Amino acid sequence: MSSFNLLKLEYSSCVEALTDALRMEDEKAFFAAVDHIVHMREPGMFGELRKLTGDLQKALERFSIESKLADIAENEIPDARARLNHVISMTDEAAHRTLDLVEQSGPLAERTSKAAGNLIDMLNAYRAQSTGVQGFEGVARSIDAYVPVVRAIETFLPAARADSELIRRNLADVLLAQGYQDLTGQIIRSVMKLVEELEASLTELSRLSGDVVEHASMGENSGHGPAVPGVTKGEIASGQTDVDALLSGLGM
Amino acid sequence: MNAEMKFLVVDDFATIRRIVKGVLNELGYSNVTEADDGSTALPLLRDGDFDFLITDWNMPGMPGLDLLKAVRANAKLAKLPVLMLTAEAKRDQIVEAAQAGVNGYVIKPFTAETLKEKLDKILGPGK
Numbered sequence: 001m002s003s004f005n006l007l008k009l010e011y012s013s014c015v016e017a018l019t020d021a022l023r024m025e026d027e028k029a030f031f032a033a034v035d036h037i038v039h040m041r042e043p044g045m046f047g048e049l050r051k052l053t054g055d056l057q058k059a060l061e062r063f064s065i066e067s068k069l070a071d072i073a074e075n076e077i078p079d080a081r082a083r084l085n086h087v088i089s090m091t092d093e094a095a096h097r098t099l100d101l102v103e104q105s106g107p108l109a110e111r112t113s114k115a116a117g118n119l120i121d122m123l124n125a126y127r128a129q130s131t132g133v134q135g136f137e138g139v140a141r142s143i144d145a146y147v148p149v150v151r152a153i154e155t156f157l158p159a160a161r162a163d164s165e166l167i168r169r170n171l172a173d174v175l176l177a178q179g180y181q182d183l184t185g186q187i188i189r190s191v192m193k194l195v196e197e198l199e200a201s202l203t204e205l206s207r208l209s210g211d212v213v214e215h216a217s218m219g220e221n222s223g224h225g226p227a228v229p230g231v232t233k234g235e236i237a238s239g240q241t242d243v244d245a246l247l248s249g250l251g252m
Numbered sequence: 253m254n255a256e257m258k259f260l261v262v263d264d265f266a267t268i269r270r271i272v273k274g275v276l277n278e279l280g281y282s283n284v285t286e287a288d289d290g291s292t293a294l295p296l297l298r299d300g301d302f303d304f305l306i307t308d309w310n311m312p313g314m315p316g317l318d319l320l321k322a323v324r325a326n327a328k329l330a331k332l333p334v335l336m337l338t339a340e341a342k343r344d345q346i347v348e349a350a351q352a353g354v355n356g357y358v359i360k361p362f363t364a365e366t367l368k369e370k371l372d373k374i375l376g377p378g379k
Contacts, residue, residue, distance in 0.1 A: 092265075092266065092267060095267035096266075096267060096270070099267065099270055099271070099274070103274070221315050221317040221318050222310065222315045223309040223310030223311075223315055223316070223317070223338070223340050223345070224310070224340060224342065224345075225310050225339060225340075226339035226341075226360070227339070227340075227341040227342065234342050234343070234344065235342065235343040235344070236341045236342055236343065237341045237342070237343055237346060237359060239359070240358065240359055240362070240366050243341075243346055243357055243358075243359055246343060246346055246347070247346065247350055247357060250347065250350050252350055252355075
């Protein structure tokens with residue numbers, strides 16, 4: 001049976017009642033027939049209305065998510081990019097500062113160590129020379145030989161003190177240079193929060209659209225960056241020993 | 253060892269290049285040139301007379317694996333010793349690099365000892 005035939009079957013008696021009431025000018029029967037027809041239409045109408053309201057609500061939700069995403073894309077992403085660039089420059093600066101200080105300190109420590117070594121050699125030579133010295137002349141010679149040793153000690157000590165002081169100051173500066181970690185940590189955390197928000201909005205949007213979000217794939221040989229425990233997929237070498245074992249297994 | 257050996261260090265981070273250069277200087281190699289990715293390194297390699305290449309993998313522009321493949325495909329450079337110094341630690345990547353003809357693979361963070369050990373191994377005793 002066609003759907004119109006169904007309608008005819010459903011409504012014909014009501015329409016008949018309506019036309020009868022009109023013909024007989026029976027107001028009460030007329031309104032009763034109209035009420036009956038409206039009552040019959042109500043479930044469908046309300047269903048349609050409910051669907052319309054749902055669609056409207058979804059559209060509004062979608063609009064709010066889309067404007068949130070637009071805001072993230074327009075303002076927060078460039079802002080996050082700038083903040084991450086700042087992280088790179090801060091870590092770069094700290095690394096260079098640390099390297100500078102280490103490079104400055106190495107030669108100072110080496111100079112002190114070399115000078116101390118020379119002094120030890122001098123003292124040992126003096127000791128060997130003055131062992132078993134006898135008589136006034138012998139003692140006088142021994143004192144003469146001791147003079148250059150004392151001079152060397154006099155030169156060494158202030159130089160060693162100055163170099164050690166400089167190394168100590170450099171080490172303190174190395175310590176201070178590590179302060180970037182706190183700042184970069186905070187910035188990275190704020191960017192992580194933004195990524196979370198973005199993820200939530202995108203998930204919600206894909207739920208509303210019924211789409212599946214596909215992950216963009218990286219270039220074939222570009223690499224993945226440092227392996228992050230719990231994030232990087234696939235088998236990861238746990239350290240250099242693991243890499244060496246793997247390569248020797250391949251005959252390298 | 254031959255102190256005159258010419259090294260090319262390729263990494264997009266200046267600090268890493270500086271650290272590697274520092275370690276090489278410590279080991280007595282003072283002839284070290286730097287490049288920040290494969291595409292700047294390749295012309296230097298083609299036109300220069302480098303004895304050793306140390307490269308990162310993940311770099312903007314031309315990644316290290318592509319550089320390695322380009323080096324092996326070039327008749328002049330095919331035999332150049334290449335050490336990969338990278339944070340890429342996936343086992344299939346290490347295998348891929350080995351298949352592409354890498355001579356050594358060191359993962360970051362690395363120590364001066366590891367770098368020295370791999371250099372000695374690649375260059376052989378007495379070089």
